[in-house]
Amino acid sequence: MILGIDEISYGAEDLAACGRFFDDWGLRRVEDTPERLVFECQNGCRVIVADPRRVALPAAFEDGPTLREVVWGVADAGTLATLRQRIATLPGFVDDGTRIGCTDPNGLAVRFQVSVKRPVEVQGTRSNTWDRRERVDQPGTVYERAQPIEVGHVVFFVADLAAVEGFYAALGFVTSDRYPQRGAFMRCAPRGGHHDLFLLRTPDAKRGLNHVAFTVRDIHEVFGGGLQVSRCGWETQLGPGRHPISSAYFWYFRNPAGGLIEYYADEDELTEAWQPRDFEPGPTVFAEWAIEGGLDGRTRRQKGRGNDGAFLTDRKA
């Protein structure tokens, strides 16, 4: 069984900016050389940024800084052996004894290893709903910054949706929901979060990275993390907001290492019983609601509203 994403590698020349970004994003810097930076999420999921002028990386599927490789963690050596049989004849096949891999039909290097992620004990904030009082004599949590648990999903622009979806389906991925002919939300095992991979075909059929998403504990950490990243001066692309498909709360920023980057929490959990749904792409299908331009981390109010952070009840100076 494929468990999830163990490691991702970006190729980007501006390591200084990428380093500042991932520090601010809440990852732990575990290696720092002129050639590459390595970061860890809470459970040991790794994010690598390497300078393509100094390090031999798998080929890029688009110009500029972007994702070069995704390493999926699997449950055991038996799963790895089964996957090896399935990919051994595919383009770009590699096997170094620990990791196997190939190139997917979109041009991305895909790797598999027995997962090295660690179990983590993290507690989200309990919610009080009408029917369930889970937080009693206990205030809710305000996060000053995020500590991402892991990379939860990756999203690519694909030129040939059927070919890429078929490639991942043959490896055991299951389609959770679809934009027919336009997009496929896939999870890496029948039981798990709504999607580990989302493939999107745009009208111009371009290939590339759309975004990488980091799982945080709960909606409050989406807000607290996003506010901190805003205070550090990084630019919101869209958010905070909520996706109707997957039900997750999100906040997207621009990433100097390539593409967009997302904090998310509270996605739907699916099983074999789930029936994939078809949707027509559109703004209201993408977001139930979303804030354009983000929140100002200092005033904690919507950016560009011109209220200088004043409360309605503040007295005029």
Ligand SMILES: [Fe+2]
């Ligand atoms: Fe996402």
